[in-house]
Amino acid sequence: MIGTDVILAAGEGANPLVPNWWEVLVTAVGFAVLMFIVVKFIAPALEKSYQDRVDAIEGGLEKAEKAQAEANAMMADYQQQLQDARVEANRIREEARTEGAQILAEFKEKAAAESARMTEQAQAQIAAERQQAVSSLRSEVGTLATSLAGKIVGESLDDDARSQRVVDRFLADLERSESARTTSAGAAE
Template sequence: MNATLSTMASGLLAATEGEATSNPIIPEWNEVIWGSAAFLILLIVMWKLALPPIRRAMEARTERIQGDLDAAASAKTEAEELRASYDSRLAEANAEAGRIIEEARADAEAVRQERLAAIEPEIAERRAQAEADIEAARARAMAEVRADITSIAVGAAEQVVRASIDETAHAQLIDDYIARVGN
């Protein structure tokens, strides 16, 4: 290690004394000057020639994006207006449907009332006919009952007249009459 230090020290001493040994890390001054000049020339060329088209492209892109954003906002507004229009039309259609349904119900009720009114005289006529039939049947039944009672009474009177009246015969006659009426 001492040997390497001494060789390095002798190399530094020789470099300071004017010997021309080049260092690979530190460039020469003339390379630094030419590199800086080339960089400045390229920077000026890029600034003058390349920067304006890049700026224009960036501005065009910004304008296009802004235009797209504006178009999207206007499309959104238009869509909301269209939706509001559809919603109002739908509400109107629902109201119209309700009105039509209500009219149909009213018409159906009117037709029902008309039919009931048309049938009412027939129902009243049939009711009157049924009541007349019932009254006639009642009258016939009463006439038949009267006829039966009269015939039974006449029969009982015939038997009373034919038979001699004594108390056992009279009781027997009444029992026979009651038995016939019961049947």
């Protein structure tokens, strides 16, 4: 009970509703010192930190806007280049088609010319071989006909002029009969 006696002794003469002016003065001085420290040191530091953060955010936004603008410009440039590349590719493709068609036409023309040349050459070769075969056949048929005629007649037909006439007449008769047979076979069809 000692603690309650001290409180009663100190508080008997004081009114609890009236403040103690010394306590108010000490509290006011402490508050003023604390306020001075806050206003002089802490508030400027907080204000500087706040301003730095605002500047960083605004600077970041400006950078982001610049980067966005650059990105949009680059995108537009890229799309233009892409469009130009597509146009160029289409032009090159059309040129290649045109050149391909031209080359194909040239190859066809060359092939046709080569074919005509080969056909002409083959016909000339066939004509030459035919002429050679006819000449060789005439010679052999002539020799055989002369020999056969000599055996039939019983005398030698060594006279070249006479034997040549006989051979020519024989071959002419043979050709006439062959063409008559071909004509009659064509008419029968």
